[in-house]
Amino acid sequence: MEHHLVLRVVAKLLIPMILIFALYVQFHGDYGPGGGFQAGVIFASAFILYSLIFGIENARSVISFNLLRILSALGLLLYLGVGISALIFGGNFLDYNVLASNPLSGQHIGILLIELGVGLTVAAVMTMTFFVFSRP
């Protein structure tokens, strides 16, 4: 796709916006529609668009395959870690009430963290799947 000038320009304009929108969906999921899953998919779609337009080799140099593998495991571990830290603080597994001094902010922190974990895993797995499928 070296010679598609319009596609390249439009993609360059769109990709930062897609990334910002993904972050907005990720961290605004408590207030509006969205959450970790949707944000992860949108984030991955930005990488997929990049690798469609600029080639898979360039995309792999932006985010390496090993990093994706580590991130996908890290998301799940973050989720589990929140659950276990709730155990350590004296609550039940995944009981966010005990994570902060008052239950509401504890819930808020817990939900934010686990959504981050979901988003990490989903984004990494989706990008990784695309990379594996489109191997030259």
Place this chain on the structure above:
Amino acid sequence: MLGIAIIRLGSLFAAVMLTGIFSLVAAGLYVSMDAVDVAFTEAAVGGGIATMLFLSTIALTTSQEKTGGEVSFPAFFIVVLTGIVLMYGVSDIPKFGDSQAPAHQYLSDRYVNQSPREIGVPNMVTSILASYRGYDTMGEVAVIFTAGMGVLMLLGRGFRNSARRNSPKGNSPEQQGKVKL
């Protein structure tokens, strides 16, 4: 209708495009049912990622369906039977927006009235998914992770080696042969 068209089409590329369109239409339907979160997911996953993965699968294999092959009657019988059972099950589901449905008797009530006090998050879908149903969501994340690892194990063979070489012209002879095939 769209489903029949997808089945009858020989060209897999057109079938993939139709499934993408169907996902977008479904997303519109979910919006009209006020399920914005689900619509979001459907548009992003069904319309975007799934279509993309289908297309790259086509690029890996072939874009024409294999024709021929006779109809197997036991399989046909099982499919029809399952369809009939599913339709029978659908007739038991409460109508859309029915206030007498079991889910609206106490459960919705409890979530709508208690979750602002217990969770304090304005988007109730998030509070249910992440807090009340935290175990379920954890299972979903584990499923996605496992699926990704499965794809990696099936298709990712030799991926790390080619990544380590990392030069555009560094294809080994057998890889070039594979590309030509």
